[in-house]
Amino acid sequence: DAGVIQSPRHEVTEMGQEVTLRCKPISGHNSLFWYRQTMMRGLELLIYFNNNVPIDDSGMPEDRFSAKMPNASFSTLKIQPSEPRDSAVYFCASRPLAGGPRAFFGPGTRLTVL
Amino acid sequence: GDSVTQMEGPVTLSEEAFLTINCTYTATGYPSLFWYVQYPGEGLQLLLKATKADDKGSNKGFEATYRKETTSFHLEKGSVQVSDSAVYFCALSPRGNSSYKLIFGSGTRLLVRP
Numbered sequence: 171d172a173g174v175i176q177s178p179r180h181e182v183t184e185m186g187q188e189v190t191l192r193c194k195p196i197s198g199h200n201s202l203f204w205y206r207q208t209m210m211r212g213l214e215l216l217i218y219f220n221n222n223v224p225i226d227d228s229g230m231p232e233d234r235f236s237a238k239m240p241n242a243s244f245s246t247l248k249i250q251p252s253e254p255r256d257s258a259v260y261f262c263a264s265r266p267l268a269g270g271p272r273a274f275f276g277p278g279t280r281l282t283v284l
Numbered sequence: 285g286d287s288v289t290q291m292e293g294p295v296t297l298s299e300e301a302f303l304t305i306n307c308t309y310t311a312t313g314y315p316s317l318f319w320y321v322q323y324p325g326e327g328l329q330l331l332l333k334a335t336k337a338d339d340k341g342s343n344k345g346f347e348a349t350y351r352k353e354t355t356s357f358h359l360e361k362g363s364v365q366v367s368d369s370a371v372y373f374c375a376l377s378p379r380g381n382s383s384y385k386l387i388f389g390s391g392t393r394l395l396v397r398p
Contacts, residue, residue: 212388212389215386220384271316272318273330275320
């Protein structure tokens with residue numbers, strides 16, 4: 171089992187540019203989460219998908235952020251335009267239907283917006 | 285709302301010392317409780333969990349007991365190793381409609397010196 175795969179692992183971009191983060195959940199998992207980790211705010215849930223449908227996006231900071239899950243094996247988190255305050259580590263996590271509340275996390279994407 | 289409070293770090297110990305990291309929670313009803321560990325440059329991994337009062341979760345020499353009376357889930361290990369150096373997160377998952385959520389504490393960094 172390859173685990174949750176995220177790409178890129180590191181991203182450095184300039185303010186105003188579009189950023190796309192990618193996630194491949196564990197095969198067979200039907201729930202997918204995007205989290206953001208910063209020193210100031212800790213780990214925050216951005217959005218939760220169940221069976222590819224967004225269920226809870228109340229944590230998405232603002233309209234510059236969008237997330238999609240076109241199929242069970244792929245999700246994207248897009249920031250357009252990016253700002254320096256978006257600098258953080260973004261984690262994707264997945265969970266199987268009958269696995270209880272435990273989540274399996276990917277290695278994260280460290281985003282730096284200059 | 286639901287929340288998790290854990291002790292500030294860093295916690296610095298010598299190898300073979302006893303470890304306690306305090307965690308208390310606020311939640312409606314009886315949530316599931318977790319400890320996750322994050323090694324440098326990696327995503328979060330589940331360390332242990334407890335789903336009901338008086339349950340004891342254990343893994344790799346770490347233990348934590350779900351204490352309903354004190355709303356606590358303190359992490360303990362009898363003899364730490366250098367390889368235990370990491371950031372430890374206490375988390376809860378609410379019951380009911382929000383059971384998909386993981387609400388994390390701020391994390392406690394543990395440094396173990398040889």
